Amino acid sequence: MLSDADLTALLLTLRLAAVTTLILLVLGTPLAWWLVHARFRGKAVLEAIVALPLVLPPTVLGFYLLLALGPDGPIGRLMLALGSQPLVFTFSGLVVGSVIYSLPFVVQPLQNAFNLIGKAPLEAAATLRAGPWDRFFTVAVPLARRGFVTAATLGFAHTLGEFGVVLMLGGNIPGRTQVVSIAIYDHVEALNYDSAHMLAGTLLLLSFLLLFVVYAANRRIGVVKP
Amino acid sequence: MSLNAAFRYRQGQFTLDAALDLPAGVTALFGPSGCGKSTLLRCLAGLVRPRGHCRVNGETWQDDDRRLFLPTHRRAVGLVFQDARLFDHLDVFGNLRFAARRAKTLDRLDELIRLFDLAPLLHRRSATLSGGERQRVALARALLTRPKLLLLDEPLAALDARRKAEILPYLARLPEQQPIPILYVTHNLDEVLHLAQRIALMEGGQILAAGPLDALLTRLDLPLALRPDASVLLPVEVENHQPEHHLSALRLGRQRLWTTLLALPVGARTQLRVQARDVELSLDPPSRSAVLNVLPATVMAIAPHRPGQCIVRLAIEQQPLLAWVSERSRQALELEPGKQVYAQIRGLEVA
Structure with a gap:
């Protein structure tokens, strides 16, 4: 069985992944839409920035976030000036780190989905009296539904497995910033292989089930009634 | 009911420079491919933003002098694309209802379903329809928006002769159903002779001539009289x-x-x-x-x-x-x- 501490870490990880995925869907959808439909100079620069977390070692990302969010960093100082605590070593700090870390995993599937839809159905909707928001929610979103499912799944799963960014940014405070991957690392460090097994196995099973359910469901998404 | 428009629109090397003045009834927009027929329709629908003006039945859709440009969804325009463009995430009924709800024409659904014989198709997904069926749905969907201008962009081009014969009768009845200007893009003279009362000839982004069909058919200075099927x-x-x-x-x-x-x-x-x-x-x-x-x-x-x-x-x-x-x-x-x-x-x- 999982110890209380391990269970706490697991729940914290799930909460972190859920909050991160939610924020990423809210931020990533307009960003992906904009990248597909807007024409502006320097679009390639923005796309490269969005894709950076794919290639950077998480420790690099975590290191710069630590500097930026810490009490001496620009954002940390701003937080202090506004009368709140810096985000490092807090759950909110982990959320900020995870959002950046998992950004491409949400934005890119959405970008692909919007690209695939193209302009044709949106133009048709416009000739049927649908305004821009109407077109987005009743045509683009349902046509991109597989993209949304993929984006949410990848964003969630990728955050579940986060290690480097959390370690740099959040440390290892049980109940506040200790996530499963770090708890496992601790167990292994302490040669406590049984506990490591339990936790690692749980994460493995959870991740597999999540992906399995999503892929199975994705195949069966049929006609959506208006 | 009438249409009065003039546009100038550049797209790379191509320039559209066309003026139209049409009464109600079917006008064929006729010309070789690449002469700007579809672009002209896109200008009329507001899908691109040319310079110029556009008035339909006394209502101004575009007037550069007044800096007025109505976006597509605020124009009473019906547009049937060559590829039908049905919504794949909705079934046939869903596609029709999409238009009817927004144009507040739910009471006309039954009538159009009957007119285009769509009852057996209502719960089919659009991806499973044949080309002719798709075009019938697209036509019904466009008519449900209660258009004051109907634009048909080669609605029969992708169809074989049998499917054409299936849809032509519906198109021929349109002027009685809707006494509005109907612009019908085609490069098939048979369709023109079947459907249109008037014709506008396009070439190289310009309108060569426009007027009653019988008058333009026999003008020896126009390309119509020089065709093998003149x-x-x-x-x-x-x-x-x-x-x-x-x-x-x-x-x-x-x-x-x-x-x-x-x-x-x-x-x-x-x-x-x-x-x-x-x-x-x-x-x-x-x-x-x-x-x-x-x-x-x-x-x-x-x-x-x-x-x-x-x-x-x-x-x-x-x-x-x-x-x-x-x-x-x-x-x-x-x-x-x-x-x-x-x-x-x-x-x-x-x-």
Whole structure:
């Protein structure tokens, strides 16, 4: 069985992944839409920035976030000036780190989905009296539904497995910033292989089930009634 | 109901520079591919933003002088794309309802479902429909928006002859259903003759000429009269039927024409299509000829057609008729405007 501490870490990880995925869907959808439909100079620069977390070692990302969010960093100082605590070593700090870390995993599937839809159905909707928001929610979103499912799944799963960014940014405070991957690392460090097994196995099973359910469901998404 | 528009729109090397002034009824927008027909429709629908103005039935959709440009969804425009563009995430009924809910025409759903025979298709996904079925749904969907201007971008181009025959009757009835300007893009002269009362000829992004179909068909300075299938339309009235010969007699002014037996009542009015290549000219009435229809005609104009060949515009009972003659025959017969000839018509079909 999982110890209380391990269970706490697991729940914290799930909460972190859920909050991160939610924020990423809210931020990533307009960003992906904009990248597909807007024409502006320097679009390639923005796309490269969005894709950076794919290639950077998480420790690099975590290191710069630590500097930026810490009490001496620009954002940390701003937080202090506004009368709140810096985000490092807090759950909110982990959320900020995870959002950046998992950004491409949400934005890119959405970008692909919007690209695939193209302009044709949106133009048709416009000739049927649908305004821009109407077109987005009743045509683009349902046509991109597989993209949304993929984006949410990848964003969630990728955050579940986060290690480097959390370690740099959040440390290892049980109940506040200790996530499963770090708890496992601790167990292994302490040669406590049984506990490591339990936790690692749980994460493995959870991740597999999540992906399995999503892929199975994705195949069966049929006609959506208006 | 009328349309008045003028646009100037640049797209890379291509420039559209076109003005249109249309009454209600079907106007064919006719021209080679790449001449700007679809771009013109996109300008009218507001899908691109040209310079110029656009007024439909007294309502201004675009006026650069007043810095006015209505976005597509605020224009009462119906547009049927060549590829139908049904929504794949909705079934047929969902597609129709999409339009009806937004245009507040839910009460007309039943009528249009009946008009286009869509009842058996309502719960099919659009991806499973045939080309003809898709176009029928797209037409019904466009009509549900209660358009004041209907734009049809080659709605039959992707269909085979059988599917065309399936949809043509619906299109032919549109002017009665909706007395609004209908712009029908095509490069098929048969469709023009079947459907349109007026024609606008496009070439290289410009409107060459626009006007009533019968007038433009016989203008020798326009590309229509130079086509291999150049034709005229003759308005005729059914005089009587002779089933024993499998013939019907038709009246064209004081002249009589024979055609294969028609399923029209005596007194009915219809149009005959006569192709230029089916008309032969002679100075004397041919004796002992097998051609049934020989009519006295007057040469009105002659223009070169192809090397060694001319196209001749004739008048029969005030009605224009086109004929091809070789340059050699034109000289031999001394054909020139005002000359009296006999036109032998070998082929007639009801348009």
